[in-house]
Amino acid sequence: MQFHVLTLFPDALAGPLEQSILGRARQRGLISVELTDIRRFTHDNHGTADDYQFGGGSGMVMKPEPIFEAVESILERYPGEERRKVPVVLTSPQGEPFSQSVADELSEASAVVLVCGHYAGVDHRVIQGVITREISIGDYVLSGGEPAALVIIDAVARCIEGVVGSHENVLEDSITSGLLQHPLFTRPAEYRGMTVPDVLRSGNHAEIDRWRREQSLRLTLRRRPDLLEEASLTGADRRFLRTLGWTSPGPPAADRPGQGE
Numbered sequence: 001m002q003f004h005v006l007t008l009f010p011d012a013l014a015g016p017l018e019q020s021i022l023g024r025a026r027q028r029g030l031i032s033v034e035l036t037d038i039r040r041f042t043h044d045n046h047g048t049a050d051d052y053q054f055g056g057g058s059g060m061v062m063k064p065e066p067i068f069e070a071v072e073s074i075l076e077r078y079p080g081e082e083r084r085k086v087p088v089v090l091t092s093p094q095g096e097p098f099s100q101s102v103a104d105e106l107s108e109a110s111a112v113v114l115v116c117g118h119y120a121g122v123d124h125r126v127i128q129g130v131i132t133r134e135i136s137i138g139d140y141v142l143s144g145g146e147p148a149a150l151v152i153i154d155a156v157a158r159c160i161e162g163v164v165g166s167h168e169n170v171l172e173d174s175i176t177s178g179l180l181q182h183p184l185f186t187r188p189a190e191y192r193g194m195t196v197p198d199v200l201r202s203g204n205h206a207e208i209d210r211w212r213r214e215q216s217l218r219l220t221l222r223r224r225p226d227l228l229e230e231a232s233l234t235g236a237d238r239r240f241l242r243t244l245g246w247t248s249p250g251p252p253a254a255d256r257p258g259q260g261e
């Protein structure tokens with residue numbers, strides 16, 4: 001999968017993209033990330049990419065011409081039909097909330113363009129003319145879209161088979177699985193008086209699975225009860241949650257007596 005990032009600060013992204021899972025995914029050709037410096041598309045000797053706001057107000061605005069031309073220089077590499085399928089995403093606090101399902105959806109595309117805003121934001125004609133989607137990574141304001149682009153690339157790349165060593169692990173992750181993940185432990189078995197639960201050292205895989213599932217349900221109920229409304233829950237899950245005081249909106253047909261689990 002090909003990511004194209006348009007930014008005024010390519011160096012802010014270059015280092016993190018070389019590290020760990022993203023770095024390995026790039027080396028193995030599972031993803032490719034091209035950083036395009038928007039300043040290359042400016043029209044004066046000073047590389048002016050921003051200007052004062054019409055109507056007054058503090059904060060500079062990113063000019064439309066360099067962004068239009070930078071986006072077009074990328075899209076023209078994708079012939080006809082293919083071009084229409086390339087999402088051109090503006091990172092923006094005004095965008096749709098980024099989520100696992102948005103990451104899954106973007107991972108279906110063969111290429112994604114990510115435009116990083118800066119200063120007070122981008123000229124509105126960029127949104128009208130070349131952006132197909134605006135995405136926010138949360139209800140807070142960053143100084144620039146570079147951290148947001150990195151978040152999006154990381155989450156989307158994880159959806160691509162082979163990027164994370166075991167795809168099974170990805171499916172067990174919090175949110176991806178529909179729940180929050182159970183607590184994790186590694187060696188040593190005892191550290192500063194804190195011990196690993198006996199069940200995890202018992203070798204009894206059925207009991208381990210049950211413990212993990214219950215911990216996961218317990219944590220989700222405590223921290224993110226909203227997730228339970230959409231999660232795929234078995235009858236046993238529902239019975240366990242009810243012992244914790246959960247009142248479900250009503251069991252699905254498969255969970256009603258006589259309908260099996």
Ligand SMILES: C[S@@+](CC[C@H](N)C(=O)[O-])C[C@H]1O[C@@H](n2cnc3c(N)ncnc32)[C@H](O)[C@@H]1O
Pocket residue numbers: 090091092093094115116117118119120121122135136137138139140141142143144145146148
């Ligand atoms: C200081 S912000 C501009 C905010 C803008 N004045 C507003 O009120 O919507 C500069 C840039 O950072 C990026 N940015 C800031 N917060 C973001 C968020 N929560 N998600 C994604 N991008 C964000 C956007 O690219 C934005 O253009």
